[in-house]
Amino acid sequence: MKSVIITGAGTGLGRELALKYGKEGYHLILVGRSEETLLEVKKQLNNAIITVLDIRNKHEVDENIRFLFKEYNVVGLINNAGIGIFGPFVKIKENAIEEMFQTNVLGTMYMTQAVLPNICELDGSFVMNIISTAGLRGKVNEAAYVASKFAVRGFTESLQKEYEEKPVLISAVYMGGMNTPFWKGSEHVKDPSKFRSPAEVAETIFSQRQQEYVVIESK
Numbered sequence: 529m530k531s532v533i534i535t536g537a538g539t540g541l542g543r544e545l546a547l548k549y550g551k552e553g554y555h556l557i558l559v560g561r562s563e564e565t566l567l568e569v570k571k572q573l574n575n576a577i578i579t580v581l582d583i584r585n586k587h588e589v590d591e592n593i594r595f596l597f598k599e600y601n602v603v604g605l606i607n608n609a610g611i612g613i614f615g616p617f618v619k620i621k622e623n624a625i626e627e628m629f630q631t632n633v634l635g636t637m638y639m640t641q642a643v644l645p646n647i648c649e650l651d652g653s654f655v656m657n658i659i660s661t662a663g664l665r666g667k668v669n670e671a672a673y674v675a676s677k678f679a680v681r682g683f684t685e686s687l688q689k690e691y692e693e694k695p696v697l698i699s700a701v702y703m704g705g706m707n708t709p710f711w712k713g714s715e716h717v718k719d720p721s722k723f724r725s726p727a728e729v730a731e732t733i734f735s736q737r738q739q740e741y742v743v744i745e746s747k
């Protein structure tokens with residue numbers, strides 16, 4: 529059975545992608561820091577395991593990925609985990625900037641570097657990076673977050689060129705607002721219920737999973 533690793537699979541879009549890929553017959557490896565939310569998602573799937581892991585820690589990433597490749601037939605990685613801290617740029621704290629870059633950029637790179645060499649020669653293999661429309665254009669009060677997502681875009685586009693002769697598909701997904709826990713505790717968006725549901729976005733992503741470039745604008 530083919531396995532797909534999804535980071536940030538305990539909530540929001542990652543959870544919905546896990547449920548969708550599970551329905552389509554994949555074995556899921558659910559990655560995140562909170563065991564509780566990952567177990568909740570695992571319960572809803574017939575074939576899944578959880579891997580409690582902080583993607584900011586390269587050593588932890590490498591150890592876990594080495595183990596997963598020994599045990600499972602991993603064919604795909606969805607780099608979905610990400611955080612956003614918003615507000616006027618000069619008020620964004622240094623540790624918030626670092627946390628966003630460590631998670632959104634370095635975490636994505638660490639996961640990709642650990643997984644890609646193991647799958648790049650396989651037909652049907654893929655690395656899908658969940659970015660945001662914040663990776664396409666600047667936005668008010670999102671400077672540091674947008675910078676981190678532009679970095680992931682540059683990373684993805686470069687890998688697409690580097691691996692163009694290989695069977696692995698490297699894709700970038702740019703979506704607008706979704707109604708997920710991402711906005712919990714943030715003043716930046718007053719009413720996230722106006723956004724698309726992560727389930728709807730997961731359906732669209734799955735239907736366009738063979739594309740290198742997917743854009744799903746806000747409603």
Ligand SMILES: NC(=O)c1ccc[n+]([C@@H]2O[C@H](COP(=O)([O-])OP(=O)(O)OC[C@H]3O[C@@H](n4cnc5c(N)ncnc54)[C@H](OP(=O)(O)O)[C@@H]3O)[C@@H](O)[C@H]2O)c1
Nearest residue numbers: 536539540541560561562582583609610660705706708710
């Ligand atoms: N919601 C939106 O409007 C929106 C719009 C465009 C793009 N996006 C992007 O979509 C992706 C998914 O976000 P979402 O909206 O579904 O938000 P979410 O529900 O907050 O999901 C983010 C997930 O990432 C995990 N995560 C965070 N830091 C991690 C780390 N260091 N190691 C491992 N896992 C980590 C979190 O789980 P733990 O805390 O348990 O680790 C959480 O499950 C993100 O990349 C986000 O930037 C969101």
